[in-house]
Amino acid sequence: MNIHEYQAKEILKSYGVRVQTGVVVDDASKAQEAAKKLNAETGTEWFVVKAQIHAGGRGKGKVQETGSNGVVLAKSLDEVPEKAKNILGGTLVTHQTGEEGKKVNKVLIAEDVYYPGASEPKEYYLSILLDRSKSCNVIMASTEGGMDIEDVAANTPEKIVKEWIDPAIGLQGFQARKIAFALGLEGNAFKEMVKFIFSLYKAYEGSDSSMFEINPVLKTSDDKILAVDAKVNIDDNALYRHKDIQELRDLSEEDPAEVEAGKSGLSYVKLDGNVGCMVNGAGLAMATMDIIKLSGGEPANFLDVGGGANAETVEAGFRIILKDPNVKAILINIFGGIVRCDRVANGVVEAYKKIGNIDIPIIVRLQGTNAEEGAKIIEESGLKVASAILLKDAAAKVKEVLS
Amino acid sequence: MSVLVNKNSKVIVQGFTGSEGTFHAGQMIEYGTNVVGGVTPGKGGQTHLDKPVFNTVQDAVDQAGADVSIIFVPPAFAADAIMEAADAGIKVIIAVTEGIPTKDMVTAKEYIKDKDVVLVGPNCPGVITPEEAKVGIMPGFVFKKGRIGIVSKSGTLTYEAADQVVKAGLGVSTAIGIGGDPIIGTSTKQAVQLLMEDDETDAIVMIGEIGGNYEAEAARWIQSQGNPKPVVGFIAGQTAPKGKRMGHAGAIIGGADDTAAAKMKIMEECGLHVVASPADIGETMKKALGK
Numbered sequence: 001m002n003i004h005e006y007q008a009k010e011i012l013k014s015y016g017v018r019v020q021t022g023v024v025v026d027d028a029s030k031a032q033e034a035a036k037k038l039n040a041e042t043g044t045e046w047f048v049v050k051a052q053i054h055a056g057g058r059g060k061g062k063v064q065e066t067g068s069n070g071v072v073l074a075k076s077l078d079e080v081p082e083k084a085k086n087i088l089g090g091t092l093v094t095h096q097t098g099e100e101g102k103k104v105n106k107v108l109i110a111e112d113v114y115y116p117g118a119s120e121p122k123e124y125y126l127s128i129l130l131d132r133s134k135s136c137n138v139i140m141a142s143t144e145g146g147m148d149i150e151d152v153a154a155n156t157p158e159k160i161v162k163e164w165i166d167p168a169i170g171l172q173g174f175q176a177r178k179i180a181f182a183l184g185l186e187g188n189a190f191k192e193m194v195k196f197i198f199s200l201y202k203a204y205e206g207s208d209s210s211m212f213e214i215n216p217v218l219k220t221s222d223d224k225i226l227a228v229d230a231k232v233n234i235d236d237n238a239l240y241r242h243k244d245i246q247e248l249r250d251l252s253e254e255d256p257a258e259v260e261a262g263k264s265g266l267s268y269v270k271l272d273g274n275v276g277c278m279v280n281g282a283g284l285a286m287a288t289m290d291i292i293k294l295s296g297g298e299p300a301n302f303l304d305v306g307g308g309a310n311a312e313t314v315e316a317g318f319r320i321i322l323k324d325p326n327v328k329a330i331l332i333n334i335f336g337g338i339v340r341c342d343r344v345a346n347g348v349v350e351a352y353k354k355i356g357n358i359d360i361p362i363i364v365r366l367q368g369t370n371a372e373e374g375a376k377i378i379e380e381s382g383l384k385v386a387s388a389i390l391l392k393d394a395a396a397k398v399k400e401v402l403s
Numbered sequence: 404m405s406v407l408v409n410k411n412s413k414v415i416v417q418g419f420t421g422s423e424g425t426f427h428a429g430q431m432i433e434y435g436t437n438v439v440g441g442v443t444p445g446k447g448g449q450t451h452l453d454k455p456v457f458n459t460v461q462d463a464v465d466q467a468g469a470d471v472s473i474i475f476v477p478p479a480f481a482a483d484a485i486m487e488a489a490d491a492g493i494k495v496i497i498a499v500t501e502g503i504p505t506k507d508m509v510t511a512k513e514y515i516k517d518k519d520v521v522l523v524g525p526n527c528p529g530v531i532t533p534e535e536a537k538v539g540i541m542p543g544f545v546f547k548k549g550r551i552g553i554v555s556k557s558g559t560l561t562y563e564a565a566d567q568v569v570k571a572g573l574g575v576s577t578a579i580g581i582g583g584d585p586i587i588g589t590s591t592k593q594a595v596q597l598l599m600e601d602d603e604t605d606a607i608v609m610i611g612e613i614g615g616n617y618e619a620e621a622a623r624w625i626q627s628q629g630n631p632k633p634v635v636g637f638i639a640g641q642t643a644p645k646g647k648r649m650g651h652a653g654a655i656i657g658g659a660d661d662t663a664a665a666k667m668k669i670m671e672e673c674g675l676h677v678v679a680s681p682a683d684i685g686e687t688m689k690k691a692l693g694k
Binding site for chain 1: 479504505506507509510512513540542544545560563583613616617620639640641642644663679682683
């Protein structure tokens with residue numbers, strides 16, 4: 001599960017990680033008050049107004065309606081409301097949102113941490129994530145803070161250092177020191193960074209996260225280390241033991257069709273193609289999308305009905321797919337193991353009749369337990385539904401209806 | 404010798420008396436798998452499906468000689484169940500449970516690391532050696548006996564591959580569903596290696612998905628061994644959108660081997676018979692064997 005920057009910072013703070021302080025508002029009229037509060041708390045005289053959406057690249061991203069960037073600096077209390085107004089309610093397009101962008105419902109008014117002082121402020125990169133191939137967590141750090149880490153990895157991989165954490169003993173002091181030295185820190189900033197890394201790792205473990213990306217981590221001009229931004233991804237499988245984090249879920253950030261599908265126990269991802277599909281099992285679902293492409297179409301979605309393909313799930317699946325006006329045909333591909341194909345076929349016929357006027361061709365491929373009986377039910381239903389048993393026949397039928 | 408499970412395997416079911424455990428244990432017994440009992444803490448001494456129930460895996464090992472365990476325990480307790488089985492001396496643990504927290508699996512995998520045990524899964528359909536033992540949730544009738552081994556991350560796609568192999572006039576020696584979770588016990592390469600060393604397997608179907616580097620690792624290993632047996636490979640997700648699951652940092656750790664296209668290219672370069680369409684698995688295998 002993804003959460004917003006301001007929520008991620010709250011989690012970090014609760015584990016003693018120093019963060020850029022801020023106040024979140026959902027209305028520009030509350031922005032100045034928030035800034036005043038922040039000024040009283042931190043003494044900051046400049047304020048950073050940051051759009052809260054589940055996507056990166058906000059600083060360079062543009063709000064379609066006003067032309068404002070997604071992260072802007074206000075150099076006085078009076079500037080804050082106007083700057084917030086130019087972002088709130090707008091549609092922010094960044095390189096991660098796609099061209100349709102994302103609606104901004106909240107902005108974070110944050111303190112300015114790049115104030116001048118004894119030394120130059122400097123940005124770093126830190127992330128913690130699971131290394132699947134080593135079955136343990138890895139901390140990645142780089143001196144190239146504020147940059148897109150994929151670019152750093154591609155162009156200057158030597159500027160990324162990694163420390164793998166032994167699951168049996170956890171993060172050790174020498175590892176945190178190695179990272180802090182590799183970042184070129186010394187004196188108080190070095191000590192602060194070691195502390196920062198320890199608190200950050202504790203927060204990662206404690207919140208059952210699957211990824212932390214702190215970009216940038218800032219060394220301030222007075223040698224403090226703090227998180228200016230925070231991208232946190234929580235392991236969905238562990239949410240049951242974090243009721244407080246569950247409440248941070250922001251449904252407005254998710255595709256409404258995907259949320260609706262989830263309620264029916266379906267796993268759905270909308271795509272841009274013209275052939276919808278409904279499949280049991282994620283691997284077979286992806287394979288079915290590949291078949292659609294090889295047959296000359298483009299998949300309109302990923303849809304896994306899971307283990308229980310019955311009349312209700314098939315109907316829910318139909319309704320979700322049919323909402324997409326681009327869909328010119330639907331391929332249902334069920335490999336019946338525990339699920340019997342004749343029951344799935346009955347489910348398809350029932351759902352089809354219930355929905356009524358489906359005017360696009362439907363191809364139903366049923367294989368496995370009672371496949372022949374299933375095909376017979378489809379053929380004798382009198383509906384405009386083609387049936388197939390072999391996967392290659394299904395592919396041929398998709399080709400046929402598209403030509 | 405077959406791989407991982409055979410007619411001599413003494414199988415126990417952890418989470419025996421729950422609804423999933425009951426249903427699939429029944430199916431396994433009906434298939435002919437030698438299920439010697441099950442474990443449900445607190446229900447030891449009872450009988451379920453005409454088999455003894457034990458309080459602990461240790462009791463099942465001591466009293467029934469169990470050496471293979473299949474786990475249907477709910478996600479919150481599944482990692483603990485894996486560690487209990489390993490501690491009791493079980494040799495093959497098959498974890499079907501879906502949705503185990505990653506942190507728990509990191510701990511469990513670390514715990515079993517130095518023990519004489521093979522973990523398959525979690526979030527997998529299990530392992531089947533046709534006509535000998537079905538230790539999983541797959542439809543047994545699809546897997547007719549033969550000499551083709553199958554390794555797959557995905558459940559229904561495993562059934563699809565088996566069905567095509569059977570329809571091509573071949574059959575299955577052992578099919579291993581390794582599971583699709585971020586942390587799994589047996590990698591693609593390890594499963595392929597078991598089948599390469601199996602004298603009842605002539606060729607292998609290797610099915611992967613986007614994400615991770617297991618397939619590339621397996622392909623390079625196969626090549627390093629001089630491609631001793633033909634391998635037909637398929638990667639699901641050629642049309643899947645990028646970066647849906649993991650963020651930026653994940654893409655770096657995954658490396659450039661992550662996409663379907665990249666994996667298929669590596670597999671081809673390593674001498675595997677790569678199919679673009681999942682409908683061609685059976686026919687391609689037939690050709691690879693010169694039949």
